[in-house]
Amino acid sequence: MNQPWTKDEINWTKEQEAWKMLETWEGEDEQYFRWEEELLQELQVIMNREGEDADRSELAREAQLMQIARSKPHIPARAHRQLVKSILDDMFRLGPLQPLWARSDVSDIQIFVPYNSNQEQIIMYTDRKGRHLYTGRGFRNYAHARSWLDRHLAVLGQKYDRGLTPSLDATFPNGERLHVISGVSAYSRWRDGRYELAECMIISVRRFIQAFSLAELTEEDIDTLAEEMALELVMAQQRRVVARVVPTATRYHGKMMDKATADYLRIMVQMGKNHLIAGGTGAGKSTLANALTAMLPQGTVLLVMEESYELQPQNDLHVIRICQREGVFTLVDAMKAALRMFPDRLFIAEVRDDLAYVFLRAIQSGHDGSSTTIHASDCASAIETMIHYAAAHPSHPDREMVRKILFDRVHTVVHISRVDQYRFVDEVVELRPDGTLQTVSRFIQTGVEGKRPVGYWVFYGPSQDFLDEMARRGIPIPASWRVEVSDDTDGVEEAVG
Template structure:
């Protein structure tokens, strides 16, 4: 066994192995009746292919070790029916992101930490073939005339790929995995993402129909938190959700889920978040949840919040809660440049009640680092104050950020509204 492992780690042996795999794969495809196989059950097809691969491997039995043989069979099955070298990563529940920079640089994120893998593609054409296979399964196309694709995979994962001529050093691919494990309040407390007091306050805000904006960077946990906060919405309410890629998994029975659509190859047929949001207003929702405000839909979202759809929620990319409002201000200004800034400020201040900042800390852990309340407009500025914050103190021996969660001592202006709704944060039991 040690000898076989040593051979597998030998560069010359690996080149020989890959060449043999390519040869057997070519023979397998030549023998495969693709037309007849379309109506065959996948499990039956996989078993028949396994027998075919084993038969072809037998012709090289004098060269193949037992380790090589098992590996060759599995990789050929993945190459023919699955996603080739990506198949093991897609089946690994610990992987949250797959990031590919060309055929020989494949990284994954596990528990918030990036690590390079031993996964390799034969060459850039092999990588592009796999990307085209993934895209084709969801009705999307990627080639030199359309060198970018953004799509949701059948399991809910999100694919983004860029190829030549836009990608200079090989195809660039990112796959945001869709986790089958739904986090709950206990998970956030155990992982020290937030304290029970913070989550009790947010729960009270959602129950009392305050409008909440979740802010953070890419991969910071915005959608995860938004999904969790939606769990505090009463089951009797009708909720409309609008997303670029359907990631929210609301547990309420009355949910109208909508997803945007990209333009086709001719640049036509696009349906934006703004289009869906305007349509959602005609669907009598009690609340609207927009997966992310990144464009003109920001203005429509504010209009909805200001016209009777209290308790609505969305996310936005920003570094802190104050920058979140600045970015929202910019998006609204771009969508409606004719509006004076003082009017935009008033729209934001009257629409947004609570801003929650999430962050992926040094070492990969995610935390709620700020919960702020919007208090109005003073002069030319939107005013707000922090209610909870995470104060950093340094790094532990494992390189993870350390710190403490603190209540600032500021009494939220929204307390009167919570009391009017019959809700007090200290009475809300989140665990």
């Protein structure tokens, strides 16, 4: 019969203090993980021999692991403490996530664990200062992450089978929430002009951090600078300066769009405007959507939902990817899962049927800067098609309510046409909250030369609201726009561009 481990038997009190003084190992992760596996295998042998009355406490496991580590002359003593701690964290706490979870200011943790161990594992976390990349050690491999997941789900009486249910939600008694998705998920990156896709399991953990009181959220001192700025704002409103874009024309030479329209789309993406990209089959909707990902602000987390992994986003940070699995996991399922993964922006490769309503509801609750593509013959028909799809949702939303959501939350529609092998943006419109449209640019086709269309773009410019927001954000007017700056009462003062 196995005897329980005690402090006296191993003289643990004194040795534990010395144990804490040992340095941590800062060598290569691959070597560290091999040692960890080695200790775990021997511990498992000990555990398999234990009787029913064996001491299974953390203290007992710590003593066992220490003895195993000391019996390995090839493992440096300075690595012992960290190895034992990481294994104990795995057994009794949150494993490699424990250093983050021990911080009271961390609210979200997201782990991307590739099935291929040669591909990089990514761990992101969110604190009060924003989202960050975790540089500590993660899971040893997919098998380690899966056993960690199964152990924590077992506490709740749940089991995860990605073959049956690719996406699973779990809530712990203390309110912490866990979401896992695999079999239909991946991350992608664009680095040094090269695209990389890694199919992976994605685990998202969320908890509530310490609440603030109203007093803690309030500035204590009256800021005289703020008073001066408020006074200047009042004076500026009394004498409002207006910038008006003067229409300009650009002849078509085979490219997809003119420079002024490209600058508008770049600024639209940077300012986080929700938008639709419309056109027929093969018009270049995905091509344009892909190019616009390079315009995302640095650090933006994009989540892409597709029927298959086709888009090649070009932004600097990793992109969360979800694809549908026929008969098991639809894009509607993907959208619901996406909202558990706290992305900044969403992209749906093609919206149709009741997915349109789910998309509108998602951007209604946040995710500014999201976008999708839709089959339509022009911008106006794209809007009507979107409304038709959304109104056909099984919940039977009111059509006018859908229209209101669309005009409130979708800012821009871009339409692309195709003539033979030539693709070009032929219309860009802004949607106004009052239900009207403002044309930003339009392509005027005057004929065909061989197979190539002949014509020109007219850039009319964005709305005054768009220009005002650019000014507030400190975004300069592009050189491709010709702008007249005028006073409300004094008329035109100057022209720029």
